[in-house]
Amino acid sequence: MEHPQSDSAPATPVAPVPAAATMRAIVQDAYGDADGLRLEQIAVPLVGPDDVLIEVCAAGVHIGDWHVMTGQPYLMRLMGFGFRGPKAHVRGMDVAGTVKTVGAKVTQFHAGDEVFGACDGAFAEYATARVEKLAAKPAGLTFVQAAAIPTSGCTALQALRDTGKITAGQRVLIIGASGGVGLFAVQIAKALGAEVTGVCSGAKVDLVRSVGADHVIDYTDTDITTSGQRYDLVLDMGGDRTLSQLRRCLTPRGTLVLVGGEGGGRLIGGAMVRSLRAVALSPFVKQSLRMVLGTTRSEDLQALAALIDSGKISLVIDRSYPLDEAADAIRHLHTGRPRGKLVITI
Template sequence: MQPTSLDSPSGPAATAPRATTMRSIVQDRYGPEPEDVLRTAEIARPAIRPDEVLVKVHAAGVDRGTWHIMAGLPYPIRLAGFGLRRPKNPSPGRAFAGTVEAVGASVTGVATGDEVYGTCNSSFAEYACVRADRQSAKPATLSFDQAAAVPISGVTALQAVRDHGRVRPGQQVLVVGASGGVGTFAVQIAKAYGAEVAAVCSTAKADLVHALRADRVIDYTREDFADGRHRYDVVLDIGGNRRLSDLRRTLTPKGRLVIVGGENGGRWLGGVDRQLRAQLLSPWTAQTLGTFVASENADDLASLSGLIEGGKVSPVIDRVYPLSETAAAIRHLLDGRTRGKLVITLRSAGDRI
């Protein structure tokens, strides 16, 4: 079924049968400018497979990966299953929070009406098909908007701190990029694991990072965190672009560097060359240098739920946009002013917050 534009008041969307269709963000081609490639449309509701659940989406998260999927850049992302010449999925949304509408024949432990959160394809829509192993019960203490901010950024931060940083109580941890989506979670999770955390951000975002209970906040516009005066057991470089030699200078002789992000705009590697150099160098030094690709799974969502419901981690929401302003949300992300997370809401007047 071809999508029908909702932007035209005279289009056939007004008479489309709501029982079989839904509102969705749609893109037909790749492009770096969200205003050029994203539009709101009425499309057919998706049909679930036996190992999936159909979720009524109440909110969807926006992260840097959203832009990469939308733009199809760097090019290797197209080989990862998102479509070579044109987008494979209707929208670039991935994180969601919502209510289970239907359950696949082989799915157990989930029932209609359950409140869940997790990752899927095309979450910028009223309904989404979700693999059973990529969703978990929504933390009862969070609203749908808050929960939608957690799955991608929270899981990435958890795996960076716990699995790759191997943070232990009493360690000195440096988080570079502490005010962004992953960074705000990483600061809190490292604190929950008993570390003393120094957090790097700009002047305008220092108050936010202080509120996350960082032990020390470093304003990179006034102080060079890589001047060698302070050494850390673990450095989490989230979205930074400092040279590998600078980052190594911040580590103890046997410290661990985890590069979570960092981009240079390249169409082929997009900044991944720095991560590759770190991994190639790591076997030849006492320091552990590396990176990783986050694994989307229900177990880590459940672990995050425990931290959230225990009061140790809370998502930081910058702004919430309606579905029709998804392009504006991605533009705000690209502008670099985001404090924490951006969320797309699909709630209607009758939905519970």
């Protein structure tokens, strides 16, 4: 619902950007690898009536940036990301910065506000965003820290709270616990009162333990699907185990939540096929098999900010890159080696 200001309300202060202003941005014309990304001087985006223009201070990097860059799986192209090439030519989605100006219908934010959330084209000096995808940046966080939160943090929160219906006292298994979503999921599950077991490679066992996991399993040493351990809730970000294997990790009425996952075919992706199979099978078994497609929402950003302010979530940053090295950041992300989030600084 729109909430326009009354005639007597003071006008929203803005700091307009000249119409001819330009900015540095990481752009892409055709789907492909990171070699196709380039730094260019382009026009500052126009602000719609429901949007804000953000002066970007930092931009988070996540696996969605790689998918949009490559246009894979191809299903994404049919979902509106652009058929022959990316519809949005500036890369990046997770942002933290300062509001520069606001659209005519915006009352939630004002010029000078520090915000974080999701936007169009975060790998740039300026970006536009919808107000429902932004929240006030926690005062105790740097812009780099705030930029690491939106997509990964919201996905983890929605997977556990909304889709998984987590409750205190449950035994929760998080597969892919050292990834961007996984590190948030471990901490959110602990904050909600669960006993948490994280699964990761041996090189990152210490990292997962450091964010609060009660138990950590090195998947190169232990096959979780044959260990005999059973969990009330399983979050799988790995994507390389079959449904039958994952169901062996569940209690008889446990819940499996599938979150993304890499690999599989180029057409719709192996992880999506498995997720759709899980949803189709769920009505016919006692266990609950679900999938989640995370989205960044203002109310969830605020919930994450509250958990951070209370000390229940700590942010793990592997490293930051300057804007002109954004391609290197995406390459590093895709290796699977980062120990925490990657962030672009502007």
